[in-house]
Amino acid sequence: MPKNQASKPHYAYFDKKLPVSFRPFCPNFDYFLTDLQTLSDEQILELNKGLLINTLLMMKHIWEPDFVLNNPDLIFVHLEDDQYSDFQISILAYFFRNADIAEEKVQTFIKALPITINKNAMSTYDMIVEKGVAKGIEEGRAEGREEMLIQTTKEMLLKGFEYNVIIDILHVESEFIDTVREALLLDQEGLSSEDTADNTPTPPTP
Numbered sequence: 516m517p518k519n520q521a522s523k524p525h526y527a528y529f530d531k532k533l534p535v536s537f538r539p540f541c542p543n544f545d546y547f548l549t550d551l552q553t554l555s556d557e558q559i560l561e562l563n564k565g566l567l568i569n570t571l572l573m574m575k576h577i578w579e580p581d582f583v584l585n586n587p588d589l590i591f592v593h594l595e596d597d598q599y600s601d602f603q604i605s606i607l608a609y610f611f612r613n614a615d616i617a618e619e620k621v622q623t624f625i626k627a628l629p630i631t632i633n634k635n636a637m638s639t640y641d642m643i644v645e646k647g648v649a650k651g652i653e654e655g656r657a658e659g660r661e662e663m664l665i666q667t668t669k670e671m672l673l674k675g676f677e678y679n680v681i682i683d684i685l686h687v688e689s690e691f692i693d694t695v696r697e698a699l700l701l702d703q704e705g706l707s708s709e710d711t712a713d714n715t716p717t718p719p720t721p
Contacts, residue, residue, distance in 0.1 A: 551575040580614035
């Protein structure tokens, strides 16, 4: 262990008065898993541990978006202060990314939030939507590029181009051309892709 690294405390969750002789027989876990569904909201609120309460409430109800939408005062309890701005953004981003909610419901939810949380909710939601749109565009481009490579490779094979020429022009691997060639032969024989194993070629990484 490095000189300046503190040793990991043992049995920290036990009463300090626990006899030392008992400790070898007690479990010593790094983490404790808790099923939040077994805890009522009231029990979580009784923890009185600041931001932990909001985190546990959001994690408990994340798959019940309507509950979160209808109970913002509970989920965001004690978060009105501007000093919690970064945490507000984090917990809102977690919610918006994991919950499938219609935009009109989100807008109604945001308007119901306290003004100090409202402004962060709006900007966070806009950011999540923007990233989602950008991701969709990028995925669409990738799919279009893949289809273009497949069709172009087919055309070049039909016109008798050699492998090395196709590789030089399209920057694909020989295995990719093999797979396209096999699919082309199946098409020419009148076999559909459903009659054979999946032979969709994987395009090269840009």
